[in-house]
Amino acid sequence: MSKCCNNKDAEPNSSDPCNPPTPSCCIGTTPTGGDGPITWFDDMVPRSIEYAEEQKRAGKKIVGIMCEYTPRELIMAADGVPVCLCGGSAAMIPKAEETLPANLCPLIKSTYGYSVEKANPFLEMADLLVAETTCDGKKKMYELLSRNRPMHVLELPQKPDDPTAFEHWLEELRKLKIAMESTFGTDITDCKLKKAILAMNRERKLRRDLAALMTSDAPPLTGHELLNMKSLISCITSDIEQYEKALEILPGRTLSPPAEDRIRVLLTGVPMPHGAERVMDIIEDNGGLVVCQENCTGLKPILEDVDADATDPLRAIAEKYFHLPCSVMTKNDARLDLIKNLSNEYRPDCVIELIWQACLTYDIESARVRELVEEEIKLPYLKIETDYSPSDSARITVRVQALFETIRGR
Numbered sequence: 001m002s003k004c005c006n007n008k009d010a011e012p013n014s015s016d017p018c019n020p021p022t023p024s025c026c027i028g029t030t031p032t033g034g035d036g037p038i039t040w041f042d043d044m045v046p047r048s049i050e051y052a053e054e055q056k057r058a059g060k061k062i063v064g065i066m067c068e069y070t071p072r073e074l075i076m077a078a079d080g081v082p083v084c085l086c087g088g089s090a091a092m093i094p095k096a097e098e099t100l101p102a103n104l105c106p107l108i109k110s111t112y113g114y115s116v117e118k119a120n121p122f123l124e125m126a127d128l129l130v131a132e133t134t135c136d137g138k139k140k141m142y143e144l145l146s147r148n149r150p151m152h153v154l155e156l157p158q159k160p161d162d163p164t165a166f167e168h169w170l171e172e173l174r175k176l177k178i179a180m181e182s183t184f185g186t187d188i189t190d191c192k193l194k195k196a197i198l199a200m201n202r203e204r205k206l207r208r209d210l211a212a213l214m215t216s217d218a219p220p221l222t223g224h225e226l227l228n229m230k231s232l233i234s235c236i237t238s239d240i241e242q243y244e245k246a247l248e249i250l251p252g253r254t255l256s257p258p259a260e261d262r263i264r265v266l267l268t269g270v271p272m273p274h275g276a277e278r279v280m281d282i283i284e285d286n287g288g289l290v291v292c293q294e295n296c297t298g299l300k301p302i303l304e305d306v307d308a309d310a311t312d313p314l315r316a317i318a319e320k321y322f323h324l325p326c327s328v329m330t331k332n333d334a335r336l337d338l339i340k341n342l343s344n345e346y347r348p349d350c351v352i353e354l355i356w357q358a359c360l361t362y363d364i365e366s367a368r369v370r371e372l373v374e375e376e377i378k379l380p381y382l383k384i385e386t387d388y389s390p391s392d393s394a395r396i397t398v399r400v401q402a403l404f405e406t407i408r409g410r
Contacts, residue, residue, distance in 0.1 A: 037246035088273030220253035223290025
């Protein structure tokens with residue numbers, strides 16, 4: 001990549017995720033046309049695989065992560081490349097069910113199935129897996145995964161209001177830091193941590209700005225397009241360029257059918273890994289527009305940055321990730337506050353909650369979400385419980401259509 005034409009001293013290093021380039025005024029490699037940044041991410045998976053292979057050849061360590069609680073900054077500061085490994089393929093589930101219960105969350109089964117089938121290149125090249133004790137299903141699956149994969153498990157405190165919870169979480173990150181330093185033969189210095197913090201803050205800011213385009217009365221993106229505009233690997237230089245380009249050219253882009261004619265939807269609940277966007281497509285193929293995605297593949301993990309000026313960067317990192325309002329937390333009042341705030345900002349016509357089969361924490365918490373949406377926010381609410389199989393798509397379509405007809409009838 002060439003130097004920025006207004007900063008000839010800048011030497012951006014595309015192979016170093018801890019040292020991103022300054023915003024470029026001469027993008028150069030960005031596709032032209034209004035859909036350039038959107039179509040760029042259509043090839044996200046093969047491009048990410050190529051990037052990971054290049055980084056591994058250059059001596060970087062590939063670190064697979066299973067959840068948004070694992071700080072990418074800490075991995076990047078260890079000269080590692082953090083890669084999301086959550087499975088979104090239904091095709092990986094049958095092999096997993098030879099070991100795992102059939103009535104388990106499809107995300108867990110798909111993730112494990114990739115390991116059994118040796119079908120995930122990132123998993124096969126990973127030098128370390130970092131997993132978090134979120135739900136019980138994941139915890140027990142990790143035991144199986146760790147039999148032939150190097151793994152470090154972070155014990156996530158479940159009571160965010162407990163006075164000792166944060167210090168416990170900070171100690172868990174210290175243990176991860178020591179483990180990576182020992183395993184990778186590197187030193188994670190405060191300087192490296194601060195560089196990684198700046199890189200991740202920059203990416204989060206760009207993704208927040210892209211999501212904010214959906215607050216418009218006529219959003220220039222569909223929810224699926226926005227969902228696709230992220231990588232399995234953070235802080236790839238070419239992706240950063242695409243985010244910047246998108247913010248330049250997407251405002252004013254029009255959708256067909258027009259965004260103004262669609263039902264604005266706030267989508268909450270479980271994450272939607274790459275390949276598991278079926279419910280999103282049903283919503284948007286039947287007159288809806290997902291203007292806000294509260295979930296972990298949407299806004300939840302990018303709304304807060306790490307304090308780049310903190311004297312203790314590891315503590316600052318721990319603070320940011322500790323605040324994630326996942327349904328595994330008890331009580332999880334922060335998620336309800338977030339839904340209220342996002343409803344005010346994105347002005348949805350309804351709230352749809354997606355629950356993966358056997359995701360007990362989100363399933364049980366949905367009662368509180370329904371009460372909040374219907375009684376306080378005063379919006380229609382629809383809960384969809386499903387798995388990765390398309391067998392119930394017709395039934396879900398009918399329910400979504402009925403919701404939208406009711407809203408239009410008002």
